[in-house]
Amino acid sequence: MIITQLIHRCRSACCVLEIHPLRKLFSTKSSMTSVKQKNAKRIEGLEKNVWVAFTSVASDSSIVNLGQGYPDIPPPSYVTEGLAQAVMVDRLNQYTRGFGHPSLVKALSKVYGKVYGRLIDPFKEILVTVGAYGSLMSSMQALVEEGDEVVIIEPFYDCYVPMVRMAGAKPVLIPLRTKSSKKTNFSSADWVLDQDELASKFNSKTKAIIINTPNNPIGKVFTRSELQVIADLCIKHDVLCFSDEVYEWLIYRGHEHVKIATLPGMWDRTITIGSAGKTFSVTGWKLGWSIGPEHLVKHLQTVMQNTLYACATPLQEAVARGLLHDFELMEQPDCYFSSLAVELQGKRDRLACILQQAGMSPVVPEGGYFMIVDVTALNQDLSHMEEDKPYDYKFVEWMIKEKKLAAIPVTAFCGDESRKQFEKYIRLCFIKQDSTLDAAATILKNWSKA
Amino acid sequence: GWFLVRITLPRTIMSRQLHARRVEGFDKNIWVEFTQLISDYKVVNLGQGFPDFGPPSFMQEAYCNAICGGASMHQYTRAFGYPRLVKIIAKFFGRIMGREIDPMEEVLITVGAYHALFCTFQALVDEGDEVIIVEPFFDCYEPMVMMAGGTPVYIPLKPKEVTGSALSSADWLLCPEEVASKFNPRTKAIVINTPNNPLGKVFQRDELQMIADLCIKHDVLCISDEVYEWLTYDGEHHIKIASLPGMWERTVTIGSAGKSFCATGWKVGWAMCSGHILKHLKTFHQNSVYHCPTAPQEAVAVGFQREYDVFGTEESYFRQLPAQLHAKRLKLAKSLRSVGLQPILPQGGYFMTTDISSLKVELNDPDTKDEPYDYRFVKWLIKEKGLAAIPVSGFYSPEHRADFQNYIRFCFVKVILLMDIQNESEQYRENYTCAFPHGLPDQDPPKHIARTALFLTKVA
Numbered sequence: 056m057i058i059t060q061l062i063h064r065c066r067s068a069c070c071v072l073e074i075h076p077l078r079k080l081f082s083t084k085s086s087m088t089s090v091k092q093k094n095a096k097r098i099e100g101l102e103k104n105v106w107v108a109f110t111s112v113a114s115d116s117s118i119v120n121l122g123q124g125y126p127d128i129p130p131p132s133y134v135t136e137g138l139a140q141a142v143m144v145d146r147l148n149q150y151t152r153g154f155g156h157p158s159l160v161k162a163l164s165k166v167y168g169k170v171y172g173r174l175i176d177p178f179k180e181i182l183v184t185v186g187a188y189g190s191l192m193s194s195m196q197a198l199v200e201e202g203d204e205v206v207i208i209e210p211f212y213d214c215y216v217p218m219v220r221m222a223g224a225k226p227v228l229i230p231l232r233t234k235s236s237k238k239t240n241f242s243s244a245d246w247v248l249d250q251d252e253l254a255s256k257f258n259s260k261t262k263a264i265i266i267n268t269p270n271n272p273i274g275k276v277f278t279r280s281e282l283q284v285i286a287d288l289c290i291k292h293d294v295l296c297f298s299d300e301v302y303e304w305l306i307y308r309g310h311e312h313v314k315i316a317t318l319p320g321m322w323d324r325t326i327t328i329g330s331a332g333k334t335f336s337v338t339g340w341k342l343g344w345s346i347g348p349e350h351l352v353k354h355l356q357t358v359m360q361n362t363l364y365a366c367a368t369p370l371q372e373a374v375a376r377g378l379l380h381d382f383e384l385m386e387q388p389d390c391y392f393s394s395l396a397v398e399l400q401g402k403r404d405r406l407a408c409i410l411q412q413a414g415m416s417p418v419v420p421e422g423g424y425f426m427i428v429d430v431t432a433l434n435q436d437l438s439h440m441e442e443d444k445p446y447d448y449k450f451v452e453w454m455i456k457e458k459k460l461a462a463i464p465v466t467a468f469c470g471d472e473s474r475k476q477f478e479k480y481i482r483l484c485f486i487k488q489d490s491t492l493d494a495a496a497t498i499l500k501n502w503s504k505a
Numbered sequence: 506g507w508f509l510v511r512i513t514l515p516r517t518i519m520s521r522q523l524h525a526r527r528v529e530g531f532d533k534n535i536w537v538e539f540t541q542l543i544s545d546y547k548v549v550n551l552g553q554g555f556p557d558f559g560p561p562s563f564m565q566e567a568y569c570n571a572i573c574g575g576a577s578m579h580q581y582t583r584a585f586g587y588p589r590l591v592k593i594i595a596k597f598f599g600r601i602m603g604r605e606i607d608p609m610e611e612v613l614i615t616v617g618a619y620h621a622l623f624c625t626f627q628a629l630v631d632e633g634d635e636v637i638i639v640e641p642f643f644d645c646y647e648p649m650v651m652m653a654g655g656t657p658v659y660i661p662l663k664p665k666e667v668t669g670s671a672l673s674s675a676d677w678l679l680c681p682e683e684v685a686s687k688f689n690p691r692t693k694a695i696v697i698n699t700p701n702n703p704l705g706k707v708f709q710r711d712e713l714q715m716i717a718d719l720c721i722k723h724d725v726l727c728i729s730d731e732v733y734e735w736l737t738y739d740g741e742h743h744i745k746i747a748s749l750p751g752m753w754e755r756t757v758t759i760g761s762a763g764k765s766f767c768a769t770g771w772k773v774g775w776a777m778c779s780g781h782i783l784k785h786l787k788t789f790h791q792n793s794v795y796h797c798p799t800a801p802q803e804a805v806a807v808g809f810q811r812e813y814d815v816f817g818t819e820e821s822y823f824r825q826l827p828a829q830l831h832a833k834r835l836k837l838a839k840s841l842r843s844v845g846l847q848p849i850l851p852q853g854g855y856f857m858t859t860d861i862s863s864l865k866v867e868l869n870d871p872d873t874k875d876e877p878y879d880y881r882f883v884k885w886l887i888k889e890k891g892l893a894a895i896p897v898s899g900f901y902s903p904e905h906r907a908d909f910q911n912y913i914r915f916c917f918v919k920v921i922l923l924m925d926i927q928n929e930s931e932q933y934r935e936n937y938t939c940a941f942p943h944g945l946p947d948q949d950p951p952k953h954i955a956r957t958a959l960f961l962t963k964v965a
Contacts, residue, residue: 094785095631095653102788106584125580135572135579138800142568145559149770153537185616185794192793196652200525217792222525293521339580339799341616354524357532361648362623363616363794364536368770369568370798 101217105467109451119494121483122451122461124271124425125338128488131391133380134335138373147372153364154356155183155344156371162378163344167329169385171317179349182356183366187301187330187343188214190355194297194326194345195222196362197354203262208248210468210477212271212299227256228470231273241418241429243275250284257288263295264288266315269302272427272468272482274420276310279318286318295351296321301330301343302423304392307400310421316347323348326355331374335391336486340370399424402485402492410483413499424486427465431479433502446478454481460498531648535899542884543893551837551915552883552893554702554855558920560768561822567807568771571800578800585787586614586775587802593809594775598758600813602748610780613787614797618732618761618774621786623649624793625728625757625776628785630655634693639679641858641900641909643702643730650696658687659902662706664849672849672860674706681715688719694726695719697746700733703858703900703914705851707741717749726782727752732761732774733854735823738831741852747778754779757786762805764855766822767918771801830855830918837917855918858897862911878910886913 109122129135141147151157160177168175175181184190191214199205201223207215209230219226231246266285268277277285289296298315306312316325326347332338345355377391384390388397403419406426410417416429430450437449447464455461465480466473485492536553543550550557559565571578585591588608595608606612615621622645630636632654638646640661650657662677695716699708720727727746734743747756762773776786808822815821834850837857841848847860861882870888873881879896886892897912 094788095627095629097631098628098785098788098792101792102784104791107791110583123581127576127580129576130579139569139572142565142572146557147770148560148565148768149555149557150553151770152540185620186796188795189793196525197528198523198525200527214792214795221789221792295523337579339578339582339796341794341796341798351523353532354528357524357528360534360537361528361531361645361652362620363772364619364645365770365772366616367772367798367801370801
């Protein structure tokens with residue numbers, strides 16, 4: 056009893072002189088709270104994560120989950136069949152080339168060669184990674200370090216900031232702002248960067264800027280002229296660009312996805328990141344890629360060979376086959392790259408409509424599979440809840456509990472200083488089966504009823 | 506007068522240093538170098554460590570079932586590990602170690618054991634920390650420690666004087682006083698690998714106890730790479746250092762589904778340790794890859810459940826595999842001896858290291874003039890004899906490399922070693938070829954397969 060109390064007290068005091076009962080004779084320093092067992096500084100303060108808090112919701116079938124961004128619609132059958140076929144070939148169950156399975160990098164080179172309008176060397180200008188997440192990590196670890204600053208546009212996919220910090224660098228945030236004086240029919244196009252404000256974020260320490268187009272969570276698709284403004288700054292200040300384009304195929308009618316790497320002077324300083332998970336609705340496959348010039352990609356490859364070495368072979372083979380299948384159909388309506396966008400446009404419009412009818416103000420996205428919605432007009436009183444959380448966190452928790460509908464709070468995607476700007480918004484994912492959206496519609500229709 | 510007008514052109518190529526310092530000096534890699542060479546020549550590949558056969562059919566079936574197992578199999582799962590997998594791993598190893606292992610707090614699934622090692626070093630090693638590495642070591646430990654800002658400190662296994670009988674990996678030992686001398690207040694961790702790659706040494710209980718005592722005395726972590734844990738021969742037992750008294754709370758034990766089930770391309774591994782350490786690996790993991798693929802985790806869970814049910818019986822794959830490899834190991838050793846080489850018979854693992862000093866060969870290649878002798882020998886072997894191995898000095902620290910230039914490593918997890926080459930080469934030709942980086946089998950398997958395999962049974 057006494058020893059347990061001693062251990063407990065010492066644990067909170069971080070004392071190293073605790074005596075472990077079994078090793079009394081050997082050492083006075085063996086303990087579970089010893090100083091030596093402390094974590095490395097690079098992960099300090101990075102334990103919390105919005106997903107860990109909200110993904111437990113996914114396993115509760117009584118809740119309609121429009122929160123975490125993954126499809127509940129099945130992937131195309133030729134993609135999953137390709138995986139089953141690959142697994143049955145003995146040699147495809149063993150290690151493949153570290154920087155990317157040959158058939159996959161060749162398929163990527165083919166597809167993106169056409170999209171970029173340039174020859175892309177499959178072995179020197181492409182790296183396959185564990186999801187786009189892995190590409191972001193490899194890029195940071197390869198090219199960013201202590202003393203560097205990295206410009207990040209808010210709202211941002213939440214991993215950008217911890218990854219920059221883990222690389223020892225300083226995140227510099229700049230928010231998208233609504234310029235429009237509209238009262239209704241909000242679109243993601245209404246959210247723009249203030250050019251002077253953006254320019255002010257660049258200085259001699261700036262190593263890179265991260266852009267995400269289509270943007271998660273807003274769904275903004277950056278126009279060519281917006282990207283040109285960013286490109287001009289990159290060139291002027293000699294800065295790299297990490298362009299997260301995982302939703303590149305999910306572009307709605309009237310909009311165009313522009314790759315910043317295709318702007319003059321940008322290929323040589325841009326890493327463009329893509330995702331098999333988002334392209335083929337297989338988020339659980341965790342395969343992504345980085346495309347860029349050899350003098351940048353080679354450093355990402357160095358990181359890869361010293362961190363994971365290689366990605367899984369059967370999954371890579373299956374993605375290769377899927378890409379080649381759709382390459383043949385590119386520009387035709389059957390091509391999954393475009394047919395998925397057509398399917399999602401209907402879901403987008405439906406969700407926007409039912410949100411409006413419930414009294415909320417959705418921001419209709421130009422791309423991607425998320426929609427943010429302003430809940431101010433509902434005037435939901437949450438004063439009974441915990442004080443120090445942002446309004447959107449409280450709203451989402453309340454909504455999950457009272458309405459059985461899950462979303463993600465948008466302040467999870469921004470820094471503290473921009474909290475006020477975003478705390479009336481929640482994010483909904485609409486890459487969901489019609490039955491899921493039907494269930495959401497029912498909840499929203501009955502919203503004002505007690 | 507003249508005015509010098511400076512025209513500033515937009516810079517399209519960056520003029521400053523691009524890469525972070527942490528990747529400096531790590532661009533060379535023994536695998537990248539040798540797999541490139543191997544693909545340029547038609548060889549019998551006993552170099553890189555992967556089987557030239559597939560996983561057991563029950564594993565392929567499990568994967569296919571997972572693929573057809575509904576939409577959730579293709580979407581994100583729990584970041585720290587698919588629940589069914591962490592539960593069966595905790596149960597399986599809990600039974601072996603005689604302790605309750607908490608699947609959610611004490612098991613982390615990673616993208617191969619490689620990634621488990623990376624998470625461990627990044628989560629726990631800081632600038633100024635020293636990490637002791639037992640040599641010869643799997644080559645990635647050194648760059649991983651250094652990328653985390655740590656300083657590697659090396660301690661070599663040394664062959665004791667053996668007269669008469671054949672060399673064994675059991676003859677390679679650590680000197681206890683020398684090991685003790687490497688520990689100091691800056692020591693954060695020691696890395697051990699048992700069974701060891703490349704020697705095949707299986708650390709005995711007293712050897713592990715010696716290391717454990719030092720870890721406890723100096724309050725040091727132990728990182729135990731046990732990917733070859735099922736591959737022990739001649740009645741040797743694999744012992745988990747984490748099961749020694751006082752060690753669970755300071756040991757990260759790393760394992761691999763790829764090595765356990767001969768499916769190296771699946772890249773599913775794990776780190777197992779006390780929650781107060783694992784939480785740091787989880788923090789790093791959630792900010793680096795976040796999730797691992799779902800379907801292969803389901804398949805590995807099925808595999809482990811099966812092995813749990815038949816553990817210790819004839820049906821167990823973990824028992825059948827070492828039995829299969831036992832014969833291949835002996836055959837390779839015999840072949841190597843017949844050409845005048847001196848293999849070190851491994852007690853465990855995938856690999857056999859061979860002393861090449863007794864074989865005098867004219868190495869005239871000017872390209873390899875300045876390289877260590879074993880690198881030059883292996884390159885000669887690849888180019889002139891169509892046989893691939895890996896030079897062992899690549900598994901040593903810069904300071905000790907020069908002393909160990911007379912060893913090369915062969916992988917014997919290869920069916921080709923047991924084949925009746927004349928009759929079976931057609932089937933081999935259909936199913937297999939050697940590595941890649943620039944082609945998986947869209948190149949023909951070596952036509953001279955019979956000739957090069959026979960090299961092993963002929964006097965050089």
